Amino acid sequence: MNANLTLLLPCALLLAACSTPKDAEPQDDAKTRMAMMERAKAAQQLGNPLLPGGDPTAVNYNVSTSEELEKIDNGAEGEVYFTDPDNPDADIAGITEAFESKRHGNGWMDDFMAARRFARQEQRPLLVWFHDSVLSPRSGELGEHLLDSPAFNAWCKDRVVRMKFDSGIAIDDKTRESAKYGIDSIRRYARQYGLTKRPALAVVSPRGELIMGIDGYTGFLEETESQIKEGVQRCEQEIREDRAKLEAKGYREWHAAKNDAKVFAKIQRIDDEHGRVYLKKDGGRISRTKIANLCREDQEYIEQYRREHPKKSKPKQP
Numbered sequence: 001m002n003a004n005l006t007l008l009l010p011c012a013l014l015l016a017a018c019s020t021p022k023d024a025e026p027q028d029d030a031k032t033r034m035a036m037m038e039r040a041k042a043a044q045q046l047g048n049p050l051l052p053g054g055d056p057t058a059v060n061y062n063v064s065t066s067e068e069l070e071k072i073d074n075g076a077e078g079e080v081y082f083t084d085p086d087n088p089d090a091d092i093a094g095i096t097e098a099f100e101s102k103r104h105g106n107g108w109m110d111d112f113m114a115a116r117r118f119a120r121q122e123q124r125p126l127l128v129w130f131h132d133s134v135l136s137p138r139s140g141e142l143g144e145h146l147l148d149s150p151a152f153n154a155w156c157k158d159r160v161v162r163m164k165f166d167s168g169i170a171i172d173d174k175t176r177e178s179a180k181y182g183i184d185s186i187r188r189y190a191r192q193y194g195l196t197k198r199p200a201l202a203v204v205s206p207r208g209e210l211i212m213g214i215d216g217y218t219g220f221l222e223e224t225e226s227q228i229k230e231g232v233q234r235c236e237q238e239i240r241e242d243r244a245k246l247e248a249k250g251y252r253e254w255h256a257a258k259n260d261a262k263v264f265a266k267i268q269r270i271d272d273e274h275g276r277v278y279l280k281k282d283g284g285r286i287s288r289t290k291i292a293n294l295c296r297e298d299q300e301y302i303e304q305y306r307r308e309h310p311k312k313s314k315p316k317q318p
């Protein structure tokens with residue numbers, strides 16, 4: 001196993017096992033509460049690209065050997081989030097719609113790090129809009145006629161992750177306390193891409209590299225639209241080339257059996273004893289899931305892989 005891999009394991013099962021019965025008095029343990037708060041804070045900083053704010057039951061472990069991995073292997077599934085563990089297909093009003101919208105890339109996100117993670121996970125171009133709803137009428141015009149239009153939204157669907165910084169919100173006294181980014185922070189992000197005007201746009205690769213920047217808007221709508229789409233297409237070409245290189249190293253797209261969830265990864269290890277497979281994503285992150293949760297084609301691929309790589313399988317105990 002490569003050194004310093006990060007494993008994300010939900011610890012809901014551990015928490016449930018350690019919790020007090022419903023009729024028992026909760027323990028007033030300051031250290032325990034502090035540890036849980038720190039763990040939730042760390043999980044929110046990492047976050048799940050599909051779940052705004054992150055999952056407070058998720059914990060990061062840095063492991064460098066298979067032995068260390070085994071010690072923290074408690075049977076939970078990595079990076080699998082259910083609203084109801086007894087009924088994974090159950091719907092909660094408003095939640096599914098919001099998740100689907102975010103997963104398809106509809107609308108503008110307001111959290112830059114979450115947008116970056118989502119773009120990397122989905123392997124899509126990231127379009128960043130430096131907007132000013134107070135001091136830049138041109139930016140509002142660009143939004144009305146292009147960036148917020150139904151036609152552009154349809155073009156971006158399942159293709160582009162979008163992030164909007166609004167300097168107008170950052171300097172508005174009525175909303176300053178609730179603004180996610182201050183004016184200085186927004187300027188720093190813009191300078192990373194060599195942008196100084198409002199509006200400004202950047203097309204960024206899933207790896208965080210600038211593909212194209214547009215500094216300012218002169219009123220030529222068709223020209224700006226053409227530049228954006230050209231930048232996205234260039235980025236998609238780079239993504240295809242990177243993907244081909246990874247496929248040559250054993251990476252492939254894995255699909256869930258009951259929904260359209262998917263992940264691009266390669267097999268790290270097969271655990272036949274517990275019926276699980278560990279998948280390594282580009283960048284070194286490890287996720288774990290039950291083999292039975294994968295589609296039939298993936299299960300057949302695992303069978304073939306098991307025969308070809310017996311040392312990468314953990315056999316069942318007699």
